[in-house]
Amino acid sequence: MYASTVRGLLVRGMLAGLIAGLFAFAVAYVVGEPPVNGSIAVEEAQAAQDAAGAHAGHGAEAAPEEEEEELVSRPVQSTAGLATGVLVYGVALGGIASLAFSFALGRVGRFGPRATAALTAGAAFATVYLVPFLKYPATPPAVGNPDTIGQRTTLFFLMILLSVLLGVGAVIAGRRLAPRLGNWNATLAAGGGFLVATGLAFAFLPDNDDAVKPGFPAALLWEFRVASLAVQVVLWVVFAIVFGVLAQRLLAPRAAETDEARAGAQPRTAALG
Structure with a gap:
């Protein structure tokens, strides 16, 4: 081209x-x-509840915390x-x-x-x-959990990279199998291999248990x-x-x-x- x-x-x-x-x-x-x-x-409701609990725990003389000003409004x-x-x-x-x-x-x-x-x-x-x-x-x-946002972001992009590489590999495998198996069977075989490899990636990569x-x-x-x-x-x-x-x-x-x-x-x- x-x-x-x-x-x-x-x-x-x-x-x-x-x-x-x-x-x-x-x-x-x-x-x-x-x-x-x-x-x-x-x-916001959870933050207000936590603030109210902290205020009650420190007594009535506790000074209220100042809210952070948003750089960009909602x-x-x-x-x-x-x-x-x-x-x-x-x-x-x-x-x-x-x-x-x-x-x-x-x-x-x-x-x-x-x-x-x-x-x-x-x-x-x-x-x-x-x-x-x-x-x-x-x-x-x-x-x-804000403490794990870096880890969660890394895992997500790692999953994207693995998915793209597995997809490219499936296409290459399908093209090489086509002369022997025919286009339809080669497509099924490559697709099945992609699903199996993706399932293995799902099983071995850690879960985001604290994402919510x-x-x-x-x-x-x-x-x-x-x-x-x-x-x-x-x-x-x-x-x-x-x-x-x-x-x-x-x-x-x-x-x-x-x-x-x-x-x-x-x-x-x-x-x-």
């Missing part, structure tokens, strides 16, 4: 990621913000801050996914640009988010995790649709030109023969 084509796909991937980010932001604001606000309310966090984070995330992942699409096109089967875009987006969603999410689900802010404080409402935690999953699903589905259309428009004329050039070369070759 020509460098100009890859560059064009990169630009279109970032544009598709931006559009997908807009949809994901809408879902995050409508569906995700209510459980976030609920978790903050739970945290309304800004839930609007401009959320939009900036989601859009930057969408653009970055869109660019990376477009490069993966450039590599996968024509190498994972006889799929057109739209089908390849859908497969690329699905694989990215599964390896980058879904598999790590199943091991280390998302948690609302300020509900975990005891007593945190289970229903609120469930709502937050479902909302997080919904944001990612919308992001990748919209990206697959938009990028598939953009890639098709970019690559179809060039494919037609290549076919015409090949067709024109055949009569000349026959005449020389």
Whole structure:
């Protein structure tokens, strides 16, 4: 694939990621913000209860603690801050996914640009988010132990790295098994190997037992995790649709030109023969 084509796909991937980010932001604001606000309310109620207990324990003459001033207000966090984070995330992942699409096109089967875009987006969603999410689900802010946030972050990114590497390994194994087993059987074998390897990773990696404080409402935690999953699903589905259309428009004329050039070369070759 020509460098100009890859560059064009990169630009279109970032544009598709931006559009997908807009949809994901809408879902995050409508569906995700209510459980976030609920978790903050739970945290504030717990902090007030702890402060009241400490005040009672030290007597009536204890001086009240001064509240820390927020650097960024909650309304800004839930609007401009959320939009900036989601859009930057969408653009970055869109660019990376477009490069993966450039590599996968024509190498994972006889799929057109739209089908390849859908497969690329699905694989990215599964390896980058879904598999790590199943091991280390998302948690609302300020509900975990702050002393272990570094460890929990490291484990989460380690799970992402393992998932991506296992996914790449499954694709390579499927391609090598295809000549002997056929495409369908090779795909099943590679997929089964990916599931087994992922299960082993789940078993040996430590759990985040203190990711959620005891007593945190289970229903609120469930709502937050479902909302997080919904944001990612919308992001990748919209990206697959938009990028598939953009890639098709970019690559179809060039494919037609290549076919015409090949067709024109055949009569000349026959005449020389």
